[in-house]
Structure formats: structure tokens, C-alpha cells
Amino acid sequence: MRLLTTRVLATGAATLTLCAPPGGALAAPLADGPTARTTGRVPKPRTLADLNTSMRGEAFAYASYRLFAAQARREGLRSTARLFDRTARVELAEHFREEAMLSRLARGDAANLRNAIAGESYEHRTMYPRFARQARADGDRAAAALFTEIARDEGGHLRRFRAALRFLQTGRGKVPAPAKVTPERVQAGPPKVRARRTMRNLDTAMHGEALAHAKYMWFAEHARNRAVARLFRGAAAMELREHFAGEARLYGLVRATRANLARAIAGERYESRTMYPRFARRAKAAGDAKAAARFRHNAADEAKHMRAFQRALRRLGRG
Missing domain, CATH: 1.20.1260.10 (Ferritin, core subunit, four-helix bundle)
Structure with missing residues (x-):
């Protein structure tokens, strides 16, 4: 999930340059050969670009939610801290991992x-x-x-x-x-x-x-x-x-946990309703069935995260 900060990063060079030179790709085919569950054909370039974009968002969500969890703990909001921690683990240990495998990231x-x-x-x-x-x-x-x-x-x-x-x-x-x-x-x-x-x-x-x-x-x-x-x-x-x-x-x-929850809700809403469904449609059209299924799965997960964060925010409102 990509948190919405000052803007939503789009696909293209700006999305891919932080771990590759300008114009390069994060998950381009490399010479040494695959090392982890990389059977089947390499996804089409458009699908690879979408996988790169989503990996960037999942990694950012993991890093941000760790900080949000620490802030919730400082405020004595233990259940909210646990929610941020659990969601962070899903973003990195499931979503990023599966997208990394599909994109042949590790060689x-x-x-x-x-x-x-x-x-x-x-x-x-x-x-x-x-x-x-x-x-x-x-x-x-x-x-x-x-x-x-x-x-x-x-x-x-x-x-x-x-x-x-x-x-x-x-x-x-x-x-x-x-x-x-x-x-x-x-x-x-x-x-x-x-x-x-x-x-x-x-x-x-x-x-x-x-x-x-x-x-x-x-x-x-x-x-x-x-x-x-x-x-x-x-x-x-x-x-x-x-x-x-x-x-x-x-x-x-x-910020304060209320604001952190609101920011997380906005990001999860965008990914569940807009970004991942769009990526799934493009992957399906390109014939990348596994990537399309992964994008649909992630969209459903992000919708669950959004609802969980909304419930947490409502509980704070009643507190």
C-alpha cells in the first residue's frame, strides 16, 4: 500500500530511479539467472512497471506504518499500534514478497x-x-x-x-x-x-x-x-x-495517531479502489494472469486494511 503524502507517484522514470539509474528499471532481467520461484515467462513491460510501482508503495507503507505504530504506543494506544504493526508485516512479508517474485527481482x-x-x-x-x-x-x-x-x-x-x-x-x-x-x-x-x-x-x-x-x-x-x-x-x-x-x-x-490513521485510510482507499484494480486490468489484457490475480488479491487486502483503520479511527472518536 502506498500512503498518500504530498502526491501520488505515477509510473515512469520518477518511480523507478531511486534504485536504478535514470530510465532504468528496478526489476529488469539480469544475467545471473533466477534464484527464487521464477518459473514461467517474464511479465510484459507494462506489467513490470506496475509491479515496480506497487513494490515501491508496499515498501513505503511498511516503513511508515512502523513509525505510526511507535507513535501510537507513545500515546498509549496499544491496539492501534498492533494494527499498524500487523498491517506493516502484510505489506512487506506478503505483498512486496509476492510482487518481487513475479518481477524476478532477486537474481x-x-x-x-x-x-x-x-x-x-x-x-x-x-x-x-x-x-x-x-x-x-x-x-x-x-x-x-x-x-x-x-x-x-x-x-x-x-x-x-x-x-x-x-x-x-x-x-x-x-x-x-x-x-x-x-x-x-x-x-x-x-x-x-x-x-x-x-x-x-x-x-x-x-x-x-x-x-x-x-x-x-x-x-x-x-x-x-x-x-x-x-x-x-x-x-x-x-x-x-x-x-x-x-x-x-x-x-x-x-503526526498524532488520529492524523496517521486518516492518512493511512486515504492511501488504502486509493490502492484498493483505483491503483490495484487498474493494474489488474492491464495485466489481464497483457496476458499476465498471475500478476493480475496478485493485484486483485492486494486490492482486496487493502480494502480490509482501510476498514480496519476506519474502525480504529472511530474508536478514537468515541474515546
Whole structure:
């Protein structure tokens, strides 16, 4: 499920560049061959694009709902916190997983590292430096500093992934240990930036970091080399617990639980009534029956999530 933040991200280059270079695709066919339940033909390009879009949304929902659950616990709303936690697990452990399998996201270790290298190179060299320059120009110094720091972190990921790939290809060197993670706590509050452009860039960056976390955890699960799996898990933790969290704090993603529920309801409504039904129709027309069935299943799940969040909001209204 994709939460509705400042805008609904559309398909196309803007949807796919956070973990691949501009114009690239998240789940493009790679050379090393499939590693996880990838029998059958590859979905058509339009279906792959829709799978990429939905994976991005599911990853973002997982990351956001974790923060919403923490806020509900701070407010003493234990049942609502459990609801956010349960829903987050469905978004990542079921919806993202099934879409990742359909899209052939995980390949061999070398191909997965090349995928990660492409995304980290783009973020380190292009995206985050541009966001930092724009934030400085707009007077958002805290955002500029954060974007600059994350650009450095992504450079560290890039070097580690390259070293790991070199080891796999040549036997020289070793697979590096992951960087240390310093978790960022996110308190409820309004945005801490002033420019609309900075808000848009934070929104883009949050979706990319959430997707990177989910993707790297998927690569780790299917890694043949244990050190490569540890490297992917470490990078995934930094993307979620430092980068996403830091951006969410500046963005003002987390509010009081009533507002968080309302935002979740809007996102679930969009996906259950609009996005997933549209994706299902397109997949069916393309002959991608498995993807069409998965999209229909997810639409039904998101409708259930919407109703559960609505009930939770009504209970708060009576409290």
C-alpha cells in the first residue's frame, strides 16, 4: 500500500530511479539467472512497471506504518499500534514478497550487487547532491545537511558493494562488513522545512529509501554467500533506520495517531479502489494472469486494511 503524502507517484522514470539509474528499471532481467520461484515467462513491460510501482508503495507503507505504530504506543494506544504493526508485516512479508517474485527481482549474488551498485551510484553522485544544492538554495539547511550526509553514506554502500562484487568475480579482497547503523528516532510533529521543492525531494527520497530497504532484505534472503547476505542486511538497516527515519522527521511524516490513521485510510482507499484494480486490468489484457490475480488479491487486502483503520479511527472518536 502506498500512503498518500504530498502526491501520488505515477509510473515512469520518477518511480523507478531511486534504485536504478535514470530510465532504468528496478526489476529488469539480469544475467545471473533466477534464484527464487521464477518459473514461467517474464511479465510484459507494462506489467513490470506496475509491479515496480506497487513494490515501491508496499515498501513505503511498511516503513511508515512502523513509525505510526511507535507513535501510537507513545500515546498509549496499544491496539492501534498492533494494527499498524500487523498491517506493516502484510505489506512487506506478503505483498512486496509476492510482487518481487513475479518481477524476478532477486537474481544471483553478482547480479543483485550490480543492481545495488547502479542505484547507490545514482543516489551518491546525482540525486542526493542535487537535492542538497536545491535545499541550500531554498534556505532549508537541515535538509541540505541531511541530504549531504546520506550522499556520503550511499558512497560507502557503493564502495562496499563494489568490493563484494570484485571478490565474487575475482576472489581478490573480501566482502566488507556493513557500516554501523545509528538509528534515528522520529517524533510526531510538523514539517521542519519550508520549501515545497524540499518537501517533494524528501517525499521522493523516503520512497527510495523504503524501497532500498525492502529490496536489500530480499537480496539478503536469497544470497548464496553469507557475507553478501550480511552486507545487504546491514545496508537495508541503514536505509530504513537512519535515512528513511531522518527524512521522515524533516518531512513531518508522523503526526498524532488520529492524523496517521486518516492518512493511512486515504492511501488504502486509493490502492484498493483505483491503483490495484487498474493494474489488474492491464495485466489481464497483457496476458499476465498471475500478476493480475496478485493485484486483485492486494486490492482486496487493502480494502480490509482501510476498514480496519476506519474502525480504529472511530474508536478514537468515541474515546
